[in-house]
Amino acid sequence: MAMGSPRRRAPRPMPLPLLLLLFFLVAGSGEANAAVRGADDGARPSPIKNVVVLALENRSFDHMLGWTRRLLGLPVDGLTGAECNPNSANSTTTSSSSSICVSADADLVVPDDPGHSFEDVLEQVFGNISSGAGAAAAQPSMSGFVRSALSVNALLSSAVMRAFRPSLLPTFSALAPAFAVFDRWFSSIPGPTQPNRLFLYSATSRGAVAHDKLDLLLGYPQRTIFDSLAADGRGFGVYFKTIPTVLFYRRLRALRYAARSFHRYDAAFRDHARRGVLPALSVIEPRYFDLTGTPADDDHPAHDVANGQRLVKDVYEALRASPQWNQTLLIVTYDEHGGFYDHVSTPTAGVPSPDGIRGPPPFFFKFDRLGVRVPTIMVSPWIKKGTVVGRPAGPTDTSEFEHSSIPATLKKIFNLSSDFLTKRDAWAGTFEHIFTELDQPRTDCPETLPEVPFERPTPPNEHGWLSDFQRELVELASFLNGDYMLTSLAQETRRKKMTVKQADAYVRRAITGFLQASKQAVRLGANESAIVTMRSSLTSKTTTSSSP
16 A cells, blocks of 8 residues: 555644743743853852942042051052142152141141142142143143142142041941942043933043033933933932022923832931832932031031041941842942042053043143042952952053942943943943952941941031032032023022022022923923923022122
């Protein structure tokens, strides 16, 4: 009998449980692929799922942590007591009569704000402005801090050389030996606050070496790490006390962010930590205005450093009690050195320009040097006790830790699909390796930190005039609130003559109005890429200024 072709059986229907299993496997393949992307080199996925960044104001490493080697036994590159600066432009000797040397008697409140403009830092790092502005081969001497301070206030000449005893900084003195200290972390440029804060989350200041009023008000347009997180569906939150300086990035003013990602610190941070709902990245913005009952805690001179210690303690204890603790990293750093002495030479070799944009005249800065070293402490149960981190191992021979290291490392630990933000974060050292030395999170991390017992002997000068930084915050608030369009002489005079107390009230009212209007616009169906434009005629209020 002839054999025909074998008959095929009709396929059996796939059992429902197997169908569901395949569905979930396919649906989860995106996350699985992301994990594989991070493990291409055989490394395990990062245990860090939540990063909290607190950037304080204007202190150098030596000023805050320079004595931790001699007095706490931490093996950091700190002070020996032999570091000095000449105390006049004509000093040619190193005798005690012509120099001011470091000491361990820093005060919690300094008498004034040392210079820290681009020109000031040139003098501090190179000894004089002409040396730093000249040949690229000029080497940092770190010898001009006292002379720079003398040009501001004679009382600052010794203040900039004084460093804190660890006993005056109980929060740092508890965290530093218990977790990690970076003793070679630099500000991103040799200049003031806002350009360095721009580097923190975008790895560029787009050519700014000073506080460019128009660019700050219109908002800097560059891509940020917040955009990279959002592109991969990861959230972020900004927890602020006065006004979020990240709103100097124009993209963060868009409704998609302004309506959802900004929270009052006092109302939300502890609650979010307690409920375990902190996002992938949390940014803490301290209180920038110093008032009786609500003191500034940003460490900006001449604010009380004890209040900054209390803020760090509060943030740590909220995280330590959170169900997210075992997957959390806290980064505490400073935007720039604020004119205070540091003995480590600022890097001048192999530093890439982020985007090829040069600074304005007369210096036309190439962004080929870093700023002065600043304190940076990292806290996580995945960090070995007593860790001290020096130079990075790469990605290039000249790489250093600086503020661009934060977005560079976030890209790695979160396996972000977006490219690096600029050439600077592609070059900057990353620190994901400090979470890989333990097989499981530590259980011996302190639940609470020591109390900060110090009380300021004099009340805050809330009726005094504003600092340059505070004026920038008022101008940002006035722009967001629509009041900046009022160009009458009376309005301009009012802003310039605001006292600290008046400015704080105005800024709070303005940022509340802007964020509420953004939320309302979303509820009404506005395009989430839009930015709310407030009408000055409807939002401004007349404030009567009084002399301090």
